[in-house]
Amino acid sequence: MSLYLCVDCGGSKTSAVVCDASGNIVGRASGGPSNIAYLTITSFIETIQTTVGDALKTCTTPASVDTVALPPSELEFAAAWFGISGADSSSIIESVMGPLSSLLGIPKGPRLSVANDAHLLAAPIRMHEDIFHAVTVIGGTGSIVVSFKEREDGELQELGRVGGWGWILGDEGGGYSIGREAVRQVLAEQDIHSTMKSPPPEGSLRASLKKYFDIKDVMELLTEVYVLDSTPSTVVDIDNRAHKYISREKRLSSLSPLVFTAAFEDKDPLALKVLRMCAKDLADQICIVVGDANDEAPRLVKASESVICFGGSVVGLKVYRDMVLDELTAKGHVFKYVEFVDDCAAVGAAGLRLKYKD
Incomplete structure (x- = not known):
């Protein structure tokens, strides 16, 4: 199963949403704070590991009761999009890119997108042609x-x-x-x-x-x-x-x-x-x-x-x-259009799937 992952990393909580190739949400979880400006790289990755692992519980066959280990063995991420509070410079983004690539099993490149959390909010642009x-x-x-x-x-x-x-x-x-x-x-x-x-x-x-x-x-x-x-x-x-x-x-x-x-x-x-x-x-x-x-x-x-x-x-x-x-x-x-996005991770996952729909 090819999965699309979006993670909204905020100062109060982390939200992870996983959708399939049809755009259906098949996994969701929340975790602790993940503003990279306030955390070490190790603490940040630990939060991501737990939150994404919890989101993948319902994606396994049969559904898992335990947090799924990363990188997942029976599942494959087609792409992932991280919007991270505090990721305001290229050096900060580069510092987490390698660890996230290893954690998810996604090579560094266009299918692993890491940016400030404001980027996730722009996902509706992909829904208006x-x-x-x-x-x-x-x-x-x-x-x-x-x-x-x-x-x-x-x-x-x-x-x-x-x-x-x-x-x-x-x-x-x-x-x-x-x-x-x-x-x-x-x-x-x-x-x-x-x-x-x-x-x-x-x-x-x-x-x-x-x-x-x-x-x-x-x-x-x-x-x-x-x-x-x-x-x-x-x-x-x-x-x-x-x-x-x-x-x-x-x-x-x-x-x-x-x-x-x-x-x-x-x-x-x-x-x-x-x-x-x-x-x-x-x-x-x-x-x-x-x-x-x-x-x-x-x-x-x-x-x-x-x-x-x-x-x-x-x-x-x-x-x-x-x-x-x-x-x-x-x-x-x-x-021309006005949108209120109350679930950035879900909208981001849908936008990511649309990006690679062809």
Whole structure:
């Protein structure tokens, strides 16, 4: 049986999907984190070995109850596609290429594709025969925008890239920036009213942040946001102070659900303002890679001739995705196709099979 393997290697989990020559998913499994920026090569390969071995359990005859040893003896991979978080340089990709080749029994070459995880999100380009360009937009805790061209040989060529700088330097439009902007706007409103007779209105967003951080005064937000990360040995007495025991990054990104609730359930104008600002920031990043190509910018792609592929928890919310698309429309960029990919490994496996269908 010739199998097509796609593995989505993320910072929180690893997803592996195996499909057959007809495009049917015949194996699937999830494993631990596999962001190569945070792991040794050995730890990374161990995670891949376990996850792919688990995905192959249902591919054997009879189905195995144990993790399948790699490389598999009775099965054959026709091709494999790895999208790896943290694989942002050719040196990192080369460092895992050899071990993956040995692990899977696939020679180094075109049938073993290793790239940044944003590449997997571009898989829908292979499902629309009338386009050759895609713009991928990852909007989860963080954000990144990457544009692609499908070459004549079926390979994806990266054209432009914006963001992916992490929470300290960027992540505009993602969950972290939404949480940060919510705190900023509440504090800014407090500053504006410091010279006024009346206090700021006690809207839903303001009230939610005070409840989340268990504070009475909005200005206490500064202390709660800046408190140092706890160490692994910290004895946790959570009670209502759980935020003190998570990293500062997650302390802010975990606020994004509160912002969406305040904006769309409670109709809080300040929360709506926050989301519009963040949606505009993300749209501005997308605009960097789209437009009419010219001598100075030959790698721009035309939105009307491309598919935009969204992926991630925040842009998974249609109401926010529509905000981003509305911002793009206002700037004159309307994409021919819009896709939300909620299972990159499955879509990637299907796209890989289509690449080699002949």
